[in-house]
Amino acid sequence: MTSEGAGIVARATVRMGGTRYAADIRTGAHALVADEPQGAGGGDAGPSPFGLLLSSLGACTAITLRMYAERKQWPLGTIEVRLSYRWQGESGEIERELTLAGLDEAQRARCAEIAEKTPVTRALKRGLTIRTVLR
Numbered sequence: 001m002t003s004e005g006a007g008i009v010a011r012a013t014v015r016m017g018g019t020r021y022a023a024d025i026r027t028g029a030h031a032l033v034a035d036e037p038q039g040a041g042g043g044d045a046g047p048s049p050f051g052l053l054l055s056s057l058g059a060c061t062a063i064t065l066r067m068y069a070e071r072k073q074w075p076l077g078t079i080e081v082r083l084s085y086r087w088q089g090e091s092g093e094i095e096r097e098l099t100l101a102g103l104d105e106a107q108r109a110r111c112a113e114i115a116e117k118t119p120v121t122r123a124l125k126r127g128l129t130i131r132t133v134l135r
C-alpha cells in the first residue's frame with residue numbers, strides 16, 4: 001500500500017450520469033465501472049458494490065501472501081482467493097477460501113494466519129469511521 005500524504009492510502013471519485021445505476025470510478029490512474037446486476041434493475045456493466053468490496057479483500061489477501069512468500073523464499077505458485085458475502089440477520093459475513101499451490105502444510109497454515117492480518121482484513125474486522133461531508 002502506498003501513502004499519498006497525511007495517512008491517506010487511497011482515493012477514489014465516483015460519478016453517475018444518465019445510465020441508471022452504472023457508476024464511473026476513478027482511483028489513481030485507473031477507471032472502473034460499478035453497476036447493479038440486471039435482476040436488481042441495473043445494466044450489469046461492472047461488478048456490484050459488494051463485488052468490488054470482495055475484490056478488494058481478495059486482491060489484498062493475494063498480494064500480501066505473495067509478498068510474504070517472496071520474503072520467506074517459499075515456492076508459492078498460483079494463489080486463488082474465493083470470497084462470498086452473505087447477510088446474517090442484520091449483519092454481513094464474508095467467507096474467504098484460499099487455494100495455495102506449491103506449499104507444504106506448515107507453510108499453508110502460516111499463510112492462513114497471515115491472511116487474517118492483511119491491511120484490508122484488519123480494516124474490515126475493526127470497522128471504520130465514515131464521515132460524510134455535504135458540499
